[in-house]
Amino acid sequence: MAAPGLLDHLADFVRALRSAGVPVGVSEGIDAAAVLGAVDVLDRRQLRAGLATVVVKRPVYRPTYDALFDLWWPARMGDGANRPDVDATPVDPEALRDELMRLLLDGDEEALRRFAREAVATLGGGDAVPGRQSFFSYRVLRALSPDTLVSGLLDALLAGAARGGLAEQVARQTIKERIGALRTAIEEEVRRRVAEERGRDSVARTTVRPMVDQVDFLRAQQQDLAALRRTVAPLARRLAARLAAKRRRGRSGRLDFRRTVRSSLGTGGVPIVTHHRPHWPHKPELVVLCDVSGSVAGFSHFTLMLTAALREQFSRVRAFAFVDTCDEVTRFFAPGADLVDATQRLSREADLVWFDGHSDYGHAFEVFVERWPDAVGPKTSLLVLGDARTNYRSPGSATLKGLVTRSRHAYWLNPEPRRQWGSGDSAADVYAELIEMVECRNADQLGAFVSRLLPV
């Protein structure tokens, strides 16, 4: 059994996980204690994997778990015991860069991590002002500037092979991965250092990154975007799988009276086996109308992805994009088409800009109704995606109202927080009276909405 002090520490850790949004039940907490009793607590890798296996039940929680694990179970305190030159002999950044170059070329992760720790100790520290953070990852990264090593590394990895071809692409990928590992190691170490200074609870609150499906679409950074893309694709697949299952389940429809009576003749007029008419599945018709102007770039990217994913599962999805005029973009998302390619072609080939490239909802709606009058009908679910920022132009509410009346369902997904609706040039409050407007700021909300929307 684990010692009481250790158990308190574990309980503390579990509490921190819960407050960071990782659901850890009571029984999982108990299991975690059992894990402490079973693994070798002094082996950090074992402990990390062992605890993860009981408390992390979805991959999205893993980064949060790792960050908190490093805070609660740090590898060492301070500079660590086994550093020979604790006092600050000014280090030569050039020498460090040479060392880094060698390590990156070698690709030994353990050595890279050790290097990162050294680098943070020597380069990351600033002047110790009481009450202020004194370690920063940007200092280390600026001093080392690993990105400037890329061309040298490429030369070394290619070892004389011709540039520009397959070999270079592969080498680039390898280098990218290794530099990424270095960055992560440096950030980890800085977080640990800061935690020592300020107490881990405050660090846990401020520097642990939000989970992927909680990242705000409008504020997503490059790194988050890549991670988000990976969460949206399975979302659509999951929805489709569930839809398909539900459709099949409604296999038998109304009783087929004639066939039942007919077959009952064989059993002396007793209808032992009943026959049913085949169920006629309702095919959802979906029209997506999507704002792709610059202000909602992060958001529209995902809605387009979702459109593409839905398009692969259902035959009757039509997608339209607009900035200040509107064009049909369904053709870019043919099943099997490559998504990255599709979004590029969309911005290049589709006719989306009419005047100045700022959103004009009124004009876009009018063009939509004029050019595709029969796109929205009584069987259609209409989905409008946009932030409803009209740049003080006409909102075209009458046109939208017409569309909403004609459709079966109509929804508007707005990537802005609800409290900002109607502020400034936002016409969200005007639209919200005509159409059901839903706040959709992250992948979580998007998932919740779509599972509610799709008619079955």
Add this chain to the structure above:
Amino acid sequence: MPQQSPAFASVADVGKRLSAAGYLTDPAIATTVFLADRLGKPLLVEGPAGVGKTELAKAIASATGSLLIRLQCYEGLDEARALYEWNYKKQLLRIQASPDDSAWDAVHDDVFSEEFLLSRPLLSAIRQTEPTVLLIDETDKADVEVEGLLLEVLSDFQVTIPELGTITAVRRPLVVLTSNATRELSEALKRRCLYLHLDYPAADREREIVLARVPDIGTALADQIVRTVRALRALELKKSPSIAETIDWAHTLLALGLDTLNEEALRATLGVVLKHASDHLRAAGELRLN
């Protein structure tokens, strides 16, 4: 249930014996398998297709010298296929064959006995007296109701048959569930399991796997293959190459007698790792094959 001796002595022991069985582990896998054995909890392995989830269960079975019982899940899987079924044809025969004067009560009790019970994978795993590994494959393919069925089996290792009573495991089997995450499994099921997310392996481990499976291939070529596969995985493809496909690729290159992976070789053998036309185009474009 009597206390049973654990199959593995330590985490290092897991790693050693699994690699002897042809499965190279990393610390996370070894620790999780060790805990599944030690704590007696089912192990849920989730991850993309082709990262060796099913292979892990097989390796555990062969490393511990256990019997492997496999329940393949699919849509429409039900109690009768997963748990047990009454052999009603035999029951009918029994009733017809009974002499006319035999009491109904006797026959009634008789036809619901062990003799007329057909064991399906879950029940047979529980009734084994020898060490057993129960593999429940592709759990996400089964309907949600099946998860409810699994709950009793996985938490208490017992099955209740109304006519016979509750059958409790004599010896707790080591349970491995796999899932491709096409749908989210229920919280109740996940809570009872240890969770292991298997992803594509790190470069070092994948290289070792290739070298272990295709010993004739040189270290340099193995390294090249693994790095190229990783570059392909970094692209946004519909289906990223799996470990099995990496190994196939190594076999292919070996069979063709190629000792380096250049543009020409890649173009000729890309079909081994990428199975979609759009992926081919994309890879060719990104890796500048033309």
